[in-house]
Each structure stands twice: as C-alpha cells, then as structure tokens.
Amino acid sequence: MNLHIQFLTLSVMAGSGAFMGILFDVYRVLSGQLRPPRWLVPLLDIGYWMIATLFVFRALLYSNDGQVRMYVFLGLLLGVWLYFRFASRFTVRFVRFCIRTVKALFRFLVKTVEVVFIKPILLLYRLVIVLLGFLWAISIFLGKVVLQLLYPFFALGRFLLRPLLKRLHIPAGWNRVAGWFVRVVQAVKRWLFGKDGQ
Template identity: 30%
Template sequence: MIDIDSSKELYIFLFSINQGIVLGLLYDAYRAMRKIFKPKKVLGIVEDLLLWVIITFVVFIFLLRYLNGVFRAFVFIGFIIGAFFYLKILSYFIFPIIFKTFELIFYFISEIIEIISYPFRATVNIFKKGKDKNKKMFSSFLHETKKYLKIISKKK
C-alpha cells in the first residue's frame, strides 16, 4: 500500500472532482452527438459501450498516474461529486453551447463534403444522361441496320 500525506490526498481529491467534471462534460458531448445523429438501437448500444470504455480508460489512467493503480474511496467520491456538480449545475448552461457547436461543425463538414463531391456527382450524372442518349442512338442504329439488311436481303 502506498503512503500519501494529507495535503497530497486533498490535492488528489480535488483533482478527482475536476476529473468528474470532465467526465460530465464528456457525457454532455455524447448526449449532443446522440441528439444530432439519432442512432438506431444497435448503434446506440455500441456508442454506449464506447462511452463507458472511454470513461473507464480516463479513471484507470487517473488511478495509475496519481495512486499507482490503487483505488481509494475518496477518489470515487470525488468523481461522483464532480460529475454530479457538472450534470446538475453546469450542464444546464454548457450543453446548449456544445450542441450548437457540434451542429455548426457537422454543418460545415457536410458542406465541405458536398463541395468536394460535386465534380464526382456531376460526372456520374453526365454518364447517366449519356447512357440514355447512347441507348437511343444504339437502338436507332440497330433499327437502321435492320432496314438496311432487309433491303439487301430482298435484292438477292
């Protein structure tokens, strides 16, 4: 067991509260993404699992870095206090900002993709239209060829 003095325990406790706030912020970002994309049931389950893996990773790294992997109750309490503080007080003000920011980011990304993909879509449309014209031209050619073959076969 590792010995930690009281001042370091207080520092670790306050930092675990801070990490709880960060986890609350991460959860709000996750909520905003779900609100924007509205995933289906299976994808939602995968996203939930991914969120919990990330949260577990953050807590694990915190424990390794500051407590050599030893789990202490005051750290757990600090995480809960920080997350509770964030979700009950700060989330009310910060979630709309996160949501609007993500909406703007995804809007700009979709516009950039739209601009970049335009030449490819235009090329596909030209080939689709050209395909119809080629089909008409080919059927007209076949029709004329049949007429010509009939004329030739009658002469023999």
Template identity: 30%
Template sequence: MTLYTQWTTMALMFSSGLLLGVILDTYRVLKARFRLRGWVVSLIDLLYWTVSAGLVFSLLMWSNWGQLRFYIFVAVCMGFFLYYHWVSKQMIRLIQLIIKVIEKLVHWTLLALRALIWIPLVTLWAFLENMFQFLFKILLILAKAFLKCLAPLEWIARPFKKYIQKGTGPFIQKFHQICRRWKTWLFKNREKGE
C-alpha cells in the first residue's frame, strides 16, 4: 500500500468518524423530539450500527480495497471523539433549528392548504346543499300550486280515476317514498350543519 493510499484511507476514516458523530447526534435529537421508546429505539440502534458499518467498510473498500490496519480504527475513533469534543453541541443546536424550521414549514403548508382548498370546498358544498334544498322547496310549492289549480278539474277525471289509480298507483307510491326519503335526508343534513 502506497503512502498516498494510506493518507487517503486515514483521511476517509477520520471523516467517517466525524460523519458517524453527526448521524448519532441527529438520531439522539430526533429520539428526544419524538419521544421514541421501547422496541423502536432498539430497531433504530440496530439500523444505525448497520448503516455505520456499511459506510465505514464501503469507504475502506473504495480507498484501499478493504485492507484493515490498526491506524484505520484509530482514525475512525479519533474523528468520532474529536467531533464530540469540539462540534457536537453546535451540531445539536443546528439540528434542532432545522427540525423547528421544518415543523414550521409543514405547519404553514397545512394552514395554507386548509385555507386555499379545504375551506372553499366545504363552503361550496354548503352553498350547493342549501341551493338544492331551496330549489326542492320551490318545486314542492309549485307542485302544490299546480295540483290546487287542477283540483276543480277533478270531476272530469272521476270516471277514469279507478283505472288511473290501478295503472299508476305503484309508481306514485314509489315516487312518494323517494320524495319522503329525500326530504328527511335534506332536513337531517341541514340540522347537522346548523
């Protein structure tokens, strides 16, 4: 192994120690923020160490074809401990700030979606429902007025009444049932809205 390869490996292992510290601090901040407990913590710990080992050994394979030397472990540990000694507190503050900014962005995005999409849709639905109820009432009033206008002509239809009732009776009953259901549904929904 050449001297250049050794120094490259040393620098990469030192950097991977720093990166392991950053990842561990991020995990610690997220664990405290979301109050993770129990088996989730164990699962994430296992994931952290698997990713860390994969990162270190992939860098080692890239730099010197996976040749292990004692100084490689020293470089990783030195990077990790120097990170914790000098950078950890500032990095934790930065991670907490980033999390707060992301939470604020999500909060404001949800508020904007509610104001721009949800509230107009609910308002439109209420308007259409009220309009439908209004039109239904007008149709009922017009139908009653029309039937009152036809009431004097009932004597003309008296001889045919028996035949008309036999032929149209089931249809009229079905129509009345549908009208009753619609009326109860509309007024029930209106009472819920109020």
C-alpha cells in the first residue's frame, strides 16, 4: 500500500471520527431536549453505534478497500479528538439553535391556526347559540302574546257554541277530537304560562 493511499485513509478516518463526534453531540442534545423514556435509551445508544459503525466501514471501503491497519484507529482517534477540542461547542450551539427555531416555528403555526381557524369558528358558534337563544325567547314571547290575545275569543266561542253543541248530535269520534284539541291547548298554555295557565 503506497503512501498516498495511507494518507487518504488517515484523512478519511479522521473525517469519520469527526462525523462520529458530530453525530454524538446531536444525539446527546436531542436526548436532553426530548427526554426519552429510560427503557428507550439503550436502544438509542445501540442505534447510534450502528450508524457510526456503518459510516466508518463505508468510509474504510472507499479509502483502502476495507483494509484495517493501525493508522485507521489513529485517524479515528485524531478526528474525534480534534472535533471535541475545537468544534464540539459550535455543533451543540447550532443544534440547540435549530431546536429553538423548530419550537418557535411550531408555536407560530399553532398560534396561526388558532387565530385564523379555531377562534373564528368558536366565535361563530357562540354567535349562532346566542342568536338561536334570542329567537327562541322571541318565539316564546310571541306565542304567549298570541295565546293571550286569542284566549278571550276561545272562551267566547266556547260560551256561544255551548248551547248549540248541546242541541246537536255530535258523533263520539268528534267529541274525542275536540277533547284532544282542548287538552293540547291546555298543555301549551301550561308550558308557556306555568301551572296556573295565567
């Protein structure tokens, strides 16, 4: 293996070590922010090491066809050390900035949906309820007024027709219909005016 390939392998492994450090910082910050369940942490650790191992293996195949030498591990350690010595804090700050940005964007979207859709719908619902209640109150009031106005005519008609109805032979079926109508009118009066019908 010539010197060029060895230098390429050392450089690629150093970059792989830096990538492992970046991936570890991202994983560490996300775990601290999301706080996964305790039972999930070992699985996430295994996932991190699987991704890092696959990446290093692919990089090693690219650089020297997968041949493992001592300088491969030296390159990995060098990349990890250089990353944590000079760039780790910037990665952590950047990841936290991205998390804050995503949270702010999510809050903005939620607020926008609430202002544009939810609040108008709730306001319209309340207006409809108030309008229906107002119309219901008006209809009850008008019904009371109409019954109050018609009640003297009902009483007068019953008084005037009582002698005529006594002289006429009315079938029993019509008597039942008239009784049913009187009971309905009385029930409506009780519902509108109370038990006393006044």
